[in-house]
Every structure is written in structure tokens, then in C-alpha cells.
Amino acid sequence: MLEKSSAVKRGVFSATVCSNKQIRERFYRLVLEFSGAGAEAFAKIGAGQFAQLDLSDTALPPVETIPDDLADVAERKILLRRPFSFADVTTKGNKTSVDILYCVVGPATLRMTTLSARESVSVLGPLGNGFWVPDGKKTALLVSGGMGTGPLQHLAKILTADFPDINVIAFAGARSAEALPFERQLDEISQQLGFSLPEFAKYGVESLVATDDGSAGFAGPVTDCISEWLGSSKSAGKSMVIYSCGPEAMLARVAEIAREKNIDCQVSMERRMACGISLCQSCAVECKTAGSNDTFYKLCCEDGPVFDSAEVVF
Amino acid sequence: MSEEVDISVEFAGIRLANPVFTASGTSGYADELSDFMDVSSLGGFITKSITVNPRKGNATPRIVETDSGMLNAIGWANIGLDAFIEEKLAALEKLSCAVFVNIAGETINEYVAVAERLAGERAIAGLELNISCPNVEVGGISFGTDPEQVAEVTSAVKKVAGDKVLMVKLAPAVTNVSVIAQVAVDSGADALSLINTFTAMVIDIETRKPILANRTGGLSGPAIKPIAVYLVNKVYNEVTKSLGIPILGMGGIRTASDAIEFIIAGASAVAVGTASFIDPGCSVKIIDGIKEYCVSNNISNIKELVGSLEAEQNAAN
Numbered sequence: 001m002l003e004k005s006s007a008v009k010r011g012v013f014s015a016t017v018c019s020n021k022q023i024r025e026r027f028y029r030l031v032l033e034f035s036g037a038g039a040e041a042f043a044k045i046g047a048g049q050f051a052q053l054d055l056s057d058t059a060l061p062p063v064e065t066i067p068d069d070l071a072d073v074a075e076r077k078i079l080l081r082r083p084f085s086f087a088d089v090t091t092k093g094n095k096t097s098v099d100i101l102y103c104v105v106g107p108a109t110l111r112m113t114t115l116s117a118r119e120s121v122s123v124l125g126p127l128g129n130g131f132w133v134p135d136g137k138k139t140a141l142l143v144s145g146g147m148g149t150g151p152l153q154h155l156a157k158i159l160t161a162d163f164p165d166i167n168v169i170a171f172a173g174a175r176s177a178e179a180l181p182f183e184r185q186l187d188e189i190s191q192q193l194g195f196s197l198p199e200f201a202k203y204g205v206e207s208l209v210a211t212d213d214g215s216a217g218f219a220g221p222v223t224d225c226i227s228e229w230l231g232s233s234k235s236a237g238k239s240m241v242i243y244s245c246g247p248e249a250m251l252a253r254v255a256e257i258a259r260e261k262n263i264d265c266q267v268s269m270e271r272r273m274a275c276g277i278s279l280c281q282s283c284a285v286e287c288k289t290a291g292s293n294d295t296f297y298k299l300c301c302e303d304g305p306v307f308d309s310a311e312v313v314f
Numbered sequence: 315m316s317e318e319v320d321i322s323v324e325f326a327g328i329r330l331a332n333p334v335f336t337a338s339g340t341s342g343y344a345d346e347l348s349d350f351m352d353v354s355s356l357g358g359f360i361t362k363s364i365t366v367n368p369r370k371g372n373a374t375p376r377i378v379e380t381d382s383g384m385l386n387a388i389g390w391a392n393i394g395l396d397a398f399i400e401e402k403l404a405a406l407e408k409l410s411c412a413v414f415v416n417i418a419g420e421t422i423n424e425y426v427a428v429a430e431r432l433a434g435e436r437a438i439a440g441l442e443l444n445i446s447c448p449n450v451e452v453g454g455i456s457f458g459t460d461p462e463q464v465a466e467v468t469s470a471v472k473k474v475a476g477d478k479v480l481m482v483k484l485a486p487a488v489t490n491v492s493v494i495a496q497v498a499v500d501s502g503a504d505a506l507s508l509i510n511t512f513t514a515m516v517i518d519i520e521t522r523k524p525i526l527a528n529r530t531g532g533l534s535g536p537a538i539k540p541i542a543v544y545l546v547n548k549v550y551n552e553v554t555k556s557l558g559i560p561i562l563g564m565g566g567i568r569t570a571s572d573a574i575e576f577i578i579a580g581a582s583a584v585a586v587g588t589a590s591f592i593d594p595g596c597s598v599k600i601i602d603g604i605k606e607y608c609v610s611n612n613i614s615n616i617k618e619l620v621g622s623l624e625a626e627q628n629a630a631n
Contacts (some may be wrong), residue, residue, distance in 0.1 A: 010349050011349060011350065012350065012593065012594070012595065054592065056592075076381055077381050077382055078379065079379055079382055079383065079384060079535055079536070079588075079592065080379050080384060080591060080592060081591075081592055124594070271374060271375075272374070272375045272376070272377050272378065273377070274377050274379075274384060274386070274588075274591040275590070275591035275592075275594070277346055277349075277350075277594060278342060278346050279340055279341055279342050279346055279347070279590060279591060279594065280339075280340065280377065280386065280388070280591050281339075281362070281371060281376070281388045281391050282374070282375075282376040282377035282386060282388060283374070283376075284371060284373075284374050284376060284391070285374075286373075295370075296370060297370050297371060297391065
């Protein structure tokens with residue numbers, strides 16, 4: 001069994017930007033490289049763990065390139081770090097590089113787009129607990145909504161490398177084809193073959209796409225897609241595990257499907273957080289224990305961000 | 315050269331190695347910080363608020379960032395007095411810095427119950443009386459804005475606090491902070507800490523709802539620093555200077571320069587709060603920076619700096 005991976009050697013490290021590639025209108029993939037103690041700290045992190053980036057001194061893009069809907073927030077000076085999980089982690093010699101998939105949504109991610117090669121970024125981490133693999137699993141379903149695909153790409157890499165007996169299938173949902181945060185447009189042939197997303201295909205992982213508006217893949221929410229898939233699957237049940245990351249409403253529905261089908265399910269939660277190291281207590285996730293109606297708060301940063309879906313109160 | 319500078323502080327009878335604390339509610343129970351700094355290198359450490367019973371805290375969102383600041387509405391989430399004593403005190407006792415416990419309650423009896431239990435604990439140097447929290451429905455700031463209640467809760471806790479230093483944490487948004495400060499001192503406060511956060515609100519203009527689940531939260535961070543410096547200076551001049559009561563100054567401190575401003579304004583020591591969220595080891599840098607400032611300004615003892623604000627305005631401006 002893969003134990004829950006937790007941050008043991010966390011600290012504040014300086015990382016160097018390797019690349020910062022725009023993959024779709026609002027989506028980018030940032031690659032950071034650590035050396036020394038940072039490389040060691042990030043080399044073996046689990047999928048779903050995260051880090052806090054200090055973007056307060058990062059420059060804004062030129063005014064004319066700022067999307068209209070972000071013109072107001074672009075004026076805001078940022079103070080706090082921002083949490084990001086990783087889409088990939090690779091080690092080469094004594095260096096560790098990490099990929100961050102991000103979407104431009106506010107003043108910090110807007111600044112993030114201007115990071116260029118050789119710039120340095122202050123990274124606090126690694127933080128939190130990632131996905132774990134319970135004993136006896138034969139099939140793993142990776143279910144993402146939008147940007148939630150990031151840590152599931154990292155998980156696909158770990159599962160295929162370390163758990164060859166587990167069959168891994170990825171489900172990626174978004175509002176529309178344009179909102180799918182993947183590098184390449186989908187062509188019909190690869191969709192029919194079921195290996196539509198190169199981010200997963202490179203690990204030999206089958207992937208299915210769902211869009212709410214039907215502009216790519218399955219027409220409808222990814223939760224309907226997985227429901228339908230499970231309905232025709234003979235192996236749904238105890239030998240299966242669902243890993244999910246995405247908007248909370250989607251996670252809630254995934255958790256419900258998992259409960260109905262008696263499938264273990266882990267969800268990566270998101271909360272507004274200031275510190276990421278349990279000082280501020282702001283990232284509370286309401287939880288319950290089986291058989292009790294009493295609820296209590298766990299911290300997304302320290303107890304999560306990955307939780308057993310059965311304990312989360314959605 | 316720096317060895318010749320004495321930045322140790324006599325604070326209400328306690329000897330502090332240096333004038334830097336971490337502020338309550340921004341540094342957990344101390345173990346959370348240990349990956350990032352040696353907590354013992356601080357002058358003092360203040361725990362998050364401890365209440366008689368455990369508290370879940372408020373619903374989320376509990377924080378929102380603002381320009382140069384943030385609002386929080388945590389709601390005294392803590393493990394409660396019993397668990398605090400059982401699970402956290404042993405580690406706190408090992409720290410060589412002065413440990414203060416921030417105590418809170420909805421009623422005077424609750425404050426007294428916490429203070430009474432902690433008064434006998436060797437690990438603790440002092441109690442910080444939280445009568446200025448803006449984020450709870452009952453208690454908190456309501457005790458800190460009415461002089462009569464300030465007197466009542468302060469004197470009730472003083473009676474049971476034994477030899478622990480009693481530090482009262484003041485709310486900033488009162489008509490005259492010196493009135494509250496004077497009442498606290500008259501009622502037995504050995505030290506004052508100021509300021510707590512300002513009650514504030516951020517609105518989502520699409521939904522026309524406040525962002526925080528609690529509607530309002532306490533504003534902290536660099537945005538409040540100039541007001542905090544002013545209030546420290548006001549209380550120092552009007553209340554504590556003549557009585558020899560020390561002030562723990564706080565509000566938006568991120569750098570040694572910020573800390574030095576507070577000390578010049580009249581604070582005997584300072585506390586670092588929100589800045590720890592961004593750089594959890596920044597207090598150590600602030601201690602070093604204070605020392606360097608003293609060296610380059612020929613200050614051999616930090617005492618010389620406390621309340622050293624010149625009467626005349628800066629001619630260069």
C-alpha cells in the first residue's frame with residue numbers, strides 16, 4: 001500500500017523558472033527547477049501535495065494584454081502566497097523540476113504569466129498530504145474537472161510506474177472544448193481510440209473527455225460520463241478506487257456516485273488559505289466520522305488537501 | 315561588533331532575549347513553526363486563543379486578501395483548555411523564550427476558568443487577555459470596547475493569575491484607546507498589547523454578499539501599520555510611559571524597520587503576525603535586523619530606543 005505522503009522536509013526554497021508555456025488562452029504550464037535542499041525536498045512528493053508560491057514581486061503583463069474581466073483586479077497588490085499542486089515531478093541528477101498547471105483567474109495568476117526562464121520564485125513546501133493507494137485495488141479512475149487534471153496527471157505517472165497491476169483510466173471534464181486545459185486539440189480518431197489526451201497517453205493511460213456543451217467528447221458533465229461508464233463496467237466496487245480533483249460541486253457528485261457503487265474515493269479539496277502550514281486556520285473543511293452526525297473541521301493544508309470522500313461534508 | 319549590543323528586554327518583570335514575539339493566532343501552538351525557525355530564538359511566543367471548551371471556529375470562507383492586508387474570521391478555533399494542557403504544554407515548556415497564552419471567553423467566568431488553570435503551569439510566563447477579537451458572536455471585542463467590562467474582566471482574571479504576567483490586548487477601533495488602556499492598567503494589567511485587528515468587510519459585487527461567511531473579519535497586515543504605530547505612541551504618551559508599563563506593539567510588522575518604528579513609538583517589544591503566513595521564519599530576520607540597526611546607530615542597549623520619538627517633525631519632509 002502506498003502510504004499517505006506527507007511533507008517531512010518542508011521549507012522555503014528558491015526555484016528557477018525553466019519555462020512558462022501558454023497552452024490555451026487562459027491556461028499555462030510553468031516548470032520550476034530546484035537544486036540543493038529544495039531538490040531533495042520536492043524529489044519524492046506525492047501526487048496532490050502542494051506548495052505556496054510568492055508572486056507578490058512578480059511583474060504584471062502589459063496593460064493592453066490584460067483581459068477586460070481582470071482589469072480591475074490587476075490593480076491589486078498581492079500580499080499572500082498562492083497554493084498550487086503539481087502536474088509532474090521529475091528528477092535529473094541533483095535537480096528536481098516540477099510542473100504547475102495554472103489558469104489565469106486573478107491578480108496572482110495574472111502576474112504568474114510574466115515569469116520567464118531563469119527568474120527565481122520563492123516556494124514554500126512541499127505541503128499537505130497527497131493521494132494514497134489502498135491495498136487490493138485493480139482499477140483506478142482519475143476524475144477531473146477543469147484545472148483539477150493537474151495533480152491527476154502526476155498521479156497517473158506514479159500509478160503506472162509503481163503499480164503496474166492497477167489499470168488506470170482518466171476522465172477529464174470541462175465546460176467546453178476551449179476550457180479543456182490540455183496542450184493539444186483533440187482529433188476525432190484519437191478520441192475514438194480512447195487515448196485522446198497526450199498528457200495521459202504518454203503513461204499509457206486511457207482518457208475520456210466530457211464537455212458540458214458537447215463540443216468535445218462525451219456531451220454532459222464528467223460525472224454523468226463516469227456514471228455511464230460505471231454502469232457498463234463489471235468491475236465497479238471494492239477493487240476500484242476513484243481519485244478526483246476539480247470544482248467542489250463536481251467532487252460532491254463524484255463522492256455520491258462512489259458511495260452508491262461502494263467504491264473507495266479520494267478527493268482533493270480547495271480552500272482559501274493564507275499560510276498553508278496550519279498557522280492561520282483559515283482553510284477549514286467540514287468533516288464527519290461514519291455513523292455520527294457531529295461535524296468538525298479539518299484543515300485543507302495540513303489534513304488534506306486530499307481527503308477520503310466519505311469523511312467530507314459537501 | 316553586534317555582540318556589544320544588548321537587545322534583551324525587561325518586560326513586566328520577565329527577561330526577554332530580544333524584543334520580538336510572534337502574535338497570537340498567527341503562529342499556532344509553536345510546533346507548526348518549528349520547520350521554519352527555532353522558536354526559542356524569539357523573545358516571546360504567544361499561543362492562539364485558548365477557550366475553556368474546544369471550538370470548531372467559523373464556517374468558510376474565513377479569510378480574504380485585501381490590498382496590503384487580509385481579513386480573517388477564524389472564530390477562536392482551538393482544541394480547548396484540557397487538550398491544550400495535555401497535548402501542547404510539554405512542548406511549550408521546552409522553549410527557552412517567554413511563553414504567553416492568549417485566553418478568550420464568552421463570559422467573565424470562562425476567562426477566569428482558563429486563567430485559573432494556567433496560573434499554576436510552569437511553562438507559561440504570562441497570559442494575554444483577548445478582549446478585542448472581532449470575529450465571535452459573544453465575548454471578544456464586546457469586552458474590550460466598554461470601559462466597565464474591561465475593568466471587570468481584567469480584575470477578575472488578575473485575581474486568579476498568580477505570578478503570571480497579565481497582558482491585555484486592546485481593540486483599535488474605540489473612541490479613545492487611552493481610556494481603555496488606562497482602565498486595563500488600573501484593573502491590574504502588567505502589560506498591554508496593541509493593536510488587535512480592525513473589524514472590516516469585503517463585498518462580492520456580483521452576488522452583493524460579503525465574501526466572508528462571518529460577514530466581517532479582522533483586518534491585519536501592512537495596511538494597518540501606520541494606525542498601529544500611532545495608537546502605540548498615543549497609549550505610550552498618555553498612559554504607560556509614566557507608569558512604567560510595557561507595550562507589546564503589533565500591526566503589520568514585516569521587517570526590522572517596521573519593528574523599530576513601533577519601538578521608537580513606545581513599544582518595549584513587538585509581535586509579528588500576518589507576515590509569518592508569508593515567510594514563517596521572518597521573525598528571526600527581524601531580530602537580526604534590529605540588532606544591525608542598533609549597531610549602525612550606536613545604540614548599545616535597545617532600551618534607549620523605546621519611546622525615543624523626537625518631538626519635532628522630520629525636517630527633510
